Amino acid sequence: MGDQTFLELRQVASTYGATQVLKGIDLTVEKGEFVALLGSSGCGKTTLLRLLAGFVAPSQGTVQVAGRDISRLPPDRRGMALMFQSYALWPHMTVAQNIGYGLKLRKLPSAEIGAKVEAVQSLLGLHGLGQRKPSALSGGQRQRVALARALVIDPEILLLDEPLSNLDARIRLTVRHELRALQQRLGITAIHVTHDREEAMVMADRIVILNGGQIAQQGRPEEVYNNPASSFVAAFMGAENLLTLQAEVEERRVRFASFPGHRTLTMPVPAHRLASGMIEARFRPEAAQLFEAGSDLPEDGGQVFDGRVLSVSYPGGHWRHVIRLGDKEVMADAPRAFAPGSDVVLRVANENFFAFNPAA
Numbered sequence: 001m002g003d004q005t006f007l008e009l010r011q012v013a014s015t016y017g018a019t020q021v022l023k024g025i026d027l028t029v030e031k032g033e034f035v036a037l038l039g040s041s042g043c044g045k046t047t048l049l050r051l052l053a054g055f056v057a058p059s060q061g062t063v064q065v066a067g068r069d070i071s072r073l074p075p076d077r078r079g080m081a082l083m084f085q086s087y088a089l090w091p092h093m094t095v096a097q098n099i100g101y102g103l104k105l106r107k108l109p110s111a112e113i114g115a116k117v118e119a120v121q122s123l124l125g126l127h128g129l130g131q132r133k134p135s136a137l138s139g140g141q142r143q144r145v146a147l148a149r150a151l152v153i154d155p156e157i158l159l160l161d162e163p164l165s166n167l168d169a170r171i172r173l174t175v176r177h178e179l180r181a182l183q184q185r186l187g188i189t190a191i192h193v194t195h196d197r198e199e200a201m202v203m204a205d206r207i208v209i210l211n212g213g214q215i216a217q218q219g220r221p222e223e224v225y226n227n228p229a230s231s232f233v234a235a236f237m238g239a240e241n242l243l244t245l246q247a248e249v250e251e252r253r254v255r256f257a258s259f260p261g262h263r264t265l266t267m268p269v270p271a272h273r274l275a276s277g278m279i280e281a282r283f284r285p286e287a288a289q290l291f292e293a294g295s296d297l298p299e300d301g302g303q304v305f306d307g308r309v310l311s312v313s314y315p316g317g318h319w320r321h322v323i324r325l326g327d328k329e330v331m332a333d334a335p336r337a338f339a340p341g342s343d344v345v346l347r348v349a350n351e352n353f354f355a356f357n358p359a360a
């Protein structure tokens with residue numbers, strides 16, 4: 001990063017009364033980068049965004065843009081635009097008036113406001129809708145008006161607070177791509193808050209996962225997905241199947257103590273630190289392979305368990321099974337259905353079997 005750094009947070013903390021919501025956040029963002037802040041409810045995502053926008057002051061630490069400390073600047077002098085989940089369009093104003101509102105507050109001449117509003121309307125495919133009221137628009141169009149209102153002030157940084165969560169699932173998929181394409185075309189730096197993993201994965205250059213007001217991990221979507229740094233991140237990235245195993249960590253191998261039905265008792269040590277003792281092993285339903293009991297398995301290693309099918313359903317594209325392994329239940333996907341009650345063998349490749357010591 002280094003020279004490219006545009007936005008930089010150093011040791012940023014934030015408190016509401018006695019509650020510390022953000023704890024020592026260090027984050028650098030490059031110009032033109034799209035960063036998604038991902039985390040479960042209450043982890044501090046919105047607080048971090050509001051702090052960047054200037055609505056919340058840090059209790060500690062600094063925020064810099066292009067090398068300048070903006071920690072104490074008011075919101076309207078930060079070159080940032082914030083777009084909310086609820087679009088908060090003025091119902092009594094037309095589309096054009098809504099879009100131009102920020103420029104009017106900045107006391108721009110009305111001819112200039114008109115030209116800028118016109119330009120951003122055509123950029124966002126809102127041409128011809130300028131005189132309508134928000135109530136006469138579809139959800140997707142309203143969302144674009146809110147985006148137009150954010151972009152018309154030429155922000156250097158666009159802050160997005162779950163802007164797509166009020167849209168229905170189909171429109172949301174289209175708008176994701178539109179928003180990403182526009183952000184890339186304009187070269188605008190964007191920070192996007194979401195709790196939707198897939199949305200973060202498809203839109204962002206980099207994902208920052210927050211947990212309890214701290215950064216749990218950050219990296220390109222595929223890095224975080226394939227190499228989660230902790231059990232929390234693995235679970236958050238979809239590896240929700242959890243087995244608790246006892247293991248001895250040797251120089252090159254992890255040696256598992258026996259777990260009912262677990263046939264493979266070793267795996268190579270992972271790249272991250274792992275200590276002997278209790279291990280949380282996580283894997284995704286789609287990382288599991290199912291075989292009929294007694295069938296020959298591929299000879300390429302991986303973790304192999306004997307299990308029994310408890311139920312099967314068809315969510316689309318594959319069959320999803322609930323499988324009993326020892327005293328645990330896990331989910332496993334397969335291209336065909338295995339009947340409830342049948343004995344199966346479940347295999348997970350070692351690289352998809354994420355092992356961690358439980359968080360202290």
Ligand SMILES: Nc1ncnc2c1ncn2[C@@H]1O[C@H](COP(=O)(O)OP(=O)(O)OP(=O)(O)O)[C@@H](O)[C@H]1O
Nearest residue numbers: 016019021039040041042043044045046047048195
């Ligand atoms: N004005 C406030 N006063 C006191 N506590 C607050 C205030 N705003 C937020 N909090 C608390 O701070 C924590 C973080 O809130 P924040 O809104 O940043 O979370 P979030 O990650 O955006 O969650 P969500 O996904 O549910 O919006 C929560 O525990 C919340 O209850």
